[in-house]
Amino acid sequence: xxxxxxxxxxGRCSVNPLRGILLFVLLGQAIPAxxxxxxxxxxxxxxxxxxxxxxxxxxxxxxxxxQLEISIxxxxxxxxxxxxxxxxxxxxxxxxxxxxxxxxDLVIKKISGLKVxxxxxxxxxxxxxxxxxxxxxxxxxxxSLFQKVLYNILEPAQSEAxxxxxxxxxxxxxxxxxxxxIAQIEFSIPLTSTQRNKLSGLLIDKLKDVxxxxxxxxxxxxLRLAQFDKDVLASFLDxxxxxxxxxxxxxxxxxxxxxxxxxxxxxxxxDG
Amino acid sequence: xxxxxxxxxxxxxxxxxxWRRRLAIAFCLIICVTTLPPATNAQDVEVAIxxxxxxxxxxxxxxxxxxxxxxxQQELAEALKNLIRVEVxxxxxxxxxxxxxxxxxxxxxxxxxxxxxxxxxxxxxDEMFGFAGGSTVIVANIAGGLSFQADPVARVRSVxxxxxxxxxxxxxxxxxxxxxxxxxxxxxxxxIAVVIELLNKQLAFTAEQREKLKGELQAxxxxxxxxxxxxxxxxxEFYPVLPEIVMQRVLDKNQRQIWNQMNKHHFPMxxxxxxxxxAWDE
Numbered sequence: 001x002x003x004x005x006x007x008x009x010x011g012r013c014s015v016n017p018l019r020g021i022l023l024f025v026l027l028g029q030a031i032p033a034x035x036x037x038x039x040x041x042x043x044x045x046x047x048x049x050x051x052x053x054x055x056x057x058x059x060x061x062x063x064x065x066x067q068l069e070i071s072i073x074x075x076x077x078x079x080x081x082x083x084x085x086x087x088x089x090x091x092x093x094x095x096x097x098x099x100x101x102x103x104x105d106l107v108i109k110k111i112s113g114l115k116v117x118x119x120x121x122x123x124x125x126x127x128x129x130x131x132x133x134x135x136x137x138x139x140x141x142x143x144s145l146f147q148k149v150l151y152n153i154l155e156p157a158q159s160e161a162x163x164x165x166x167x168x169x170x171x172x173x174x175x176x177x178x179x180x181x182i183a184q185i186e187f188s189i190p191l192t193s194t195q196r197n198k199l200s201g202l203l204i205d206k207l208k209d210v211x212x213x214x215x216x217x218x219x220x221x222x223l224r225l226a227q228f229d230k231d232v233l234a235s236f237l238d239x240x241x242x243x244x245x246x247x248x249x250x251x252x253x254x255x256x257x258x259x260x261x262x263x264x265x266x267x268x269x270x271d272g
Numbered sequence: 273x274x275x276x277x278x279x280x281x282x283x284x285x286x287x288x289x290x291w292r293r294r295l296a297i298a299f300c301l302i303i304c305v306t307t308l309p310p311a312t313n314a315q316d317v318e319v320a321i322x323x324x325x326x327x328x329x330x331x332x333x334x335x336x337x338x339x340x341x342x343x344x345q346q347e348l349a350e351a352l353k354n355l356i357r358v359e360v361x362x363x364x365x366x367x368x369x370x371x372x373x374x375x376x377x378x379x380x381x382x383x384x385x386x387x388x389x390x391x392x393x394x395x396x397x398d399e400m401f402g403f404a405g406g407s408t409v410i411v412a413n414i415a416g417g418l419s420f421q422a423d424p425v426a427r428v429r430s431v432x433x434x435x436x437x438x439x440x441x442x443x444x445x446x447x448x449x450x451x452x453x454x455x456x457x458x459x460x461x462x463x464i465a466v467v468i469e470l471l472n473k474q475l476a477f478t479a480e481q482r483e484k485l486k487g488e489l490q491a492x493x494x495x496x497x498x499x500x501x502x503x504x505x506x507x508x509e510f511y512p513v514l515p516e517i518v519m520q521r522v523l524d525k526n527q528r529q530i531w532n533q534m535n536k537h538h539f540p541m542x543x544x545x546x547x548x549x550x551a552w553d554e
Contacts, residue, residue, distance in 0.1 A: 052509075052535070053533050053534065053535045054533050059533065062529060063529065063530055063533050066526040066527075066529040066530050067474075067530060069526045070475065070476045070526050070527065070530070071476070073476070073526075074476040077478060132509075136508060136509050138473070138474070169472075172465075172469065173469045175465070176462065176465035176466045176468070176469050177466060177469075177501075179458065179461070179462035179465065180462040180463055180465070180466045180501045182458075182462070183458060183459040183462045183463065184501075184502070186455065186459070187358065187425065187543055188358060189358075190358055190359070190361055190362035190365060190455070191455075192365060192366055192451060193451055193454040193455070193458075196454075196455070196458060215505055215506050215508065217505060218501075218502045218505060238365070240361070
């Protein structure tokens with residue numbers, strides 16, 4: 001965490017309430033006292049806000065260069081890119097990098113030198129959020145020029161290898177998340193090893209086609225667990241455990257509505 | 273309602289968009305309901321806890337401080353009692369203990385609560401920080417505002433292992449220890465697998481690196497059992513604090529460059545306990 005002054009609670013809550021409360025506590029001591037004098041955002045603070053952990057532009061550039069090398073190496077592990085393909089990809093990446101720093105510079109320019117009270121302070125912080133998010137998500141992730149070009153330059157065999165690798169990654173991620181969720185449940189409803197393995201298998205099967213790239217994935221896993229038919233659960237759990245899961249089910253109804261609203265799930269019957 | 277739940281709830285209502293408020297309400301509902309004290313008729317348990325802590329007077333402290341400590345001890349006893357319920361339930365399930373054995377085990381566990389007073393952090397103003405008093409690392413929080421400086425689950429399990437040895441047959445004890453070991457391994461492996469996938473998004477491990485990291489973390493990461501994966505899922509800009517020696521050993525130059533600039537933060541484990549187990553009432 002850098003030493004520059006960070007904005008207050010209100011401005012940090014717009015992305016995720018949990019994240020907001022956390023950041024408030026984390027950064028609470030760095031919040032400037034408003035009311036007497038306005039605060040001037042200097043250029044270094046503006047850069048620090050925009051580039052967050054990287055601190056300033058040179059550090060951010062280094063991190064992005066390392067990110068690009070990792071992305072290219074990762075593809076080369078699945079299949080060998082030809083030098084022509086690699087060159088095209090690097091060109092696409094330079095487009096992503098330029099676009100990113102253009103946006104970052106614009107924000108830095110906009111907020112540098114601003115004399116702000118509390119409200120303007122929050123507004124200035126809001127401007128930096130998309131840049132921070134982009135940096136966190138990675139410049140060469142989905143929807144980047146890099147990814148668009150990648151899928152266009154691959155030979156059919158290479159595309160297949162890429163899709164296969166994606167499948168493997170998703171399967172690994174699903175298993176990890178399901179098992180970690182089961183382990184959490186066991187703090188309230190302990191299972192035997194046989195029950196645990198059975199439950200893990202059932203949940204992985206139930207969730208194999210869903211998207212895991214969202215922050216509500218644990219709710220989704222708990223919801224699917226609670227939606228198993230009682231007869232299915234009764235085949236390997238005892239009455240007390242089923243009763244415990246029923247409590248989860250009662251509590252998860254509003255979560256289900258929320259996940260539907262977000263388009264994370266579609267309504268489906270409780271068919272186990 | 274739990275203190276943490278109250279704070280979260282109030283925060284969401286005040287600052288979040290409407291749909292997030294709804295989620296906050298639902299989320300807090302879960303926390304509140306799942307942390308309700310379990311319905312039980314075990315009055316002897318309540319009496320035992322009151323007897324243990326109710327009359328304590330600490331020399332040199334004013335009445336307000338004595339009262340504060342008494343309430344805190346009661347809160348801790350209540351939390352530990354819930355953990356004990358779950359753990360006795362586990363022992364009962366895996367060993368098929370008799371009602372007499374369960375009764376004896378429960379009584380012995382309850383009697384041992386006062387040996388676990390050192391688990392709680394005195395004062396929890398900074399529990400979301402993961403630290404108390406600026407230096408004590410908070411390992412876990414339990415809804416109700418109680419913070420722990422050591423893993424309460426591990427302690428209760430360890431105490432139970434000893435108490436079970438006093439009343440169970442060799443075969444029962446062996447079975448319990450086998451299942452307990454499988455459970456801990458499952459938790460540890462599951463948490464480590466999530467950590468690897470979280471990091472993989474930024475660091476793109478090779479298959480060899482992934483295996484090496486898995487082995488190294490299993491051997492060296494003390495926080496694996498209390499890893500709060502849901503906090504890192506909800507707050508994607510933060511990554512867990514991992515043994516640096518492991519990371520430096522596994523990562524290549526480019527990965528190290530990125531890892532060094534990633535935002536690491538320790539979140540305490542959130543134990544939203546609900547003891548569905550009511551083993552000793554049966």
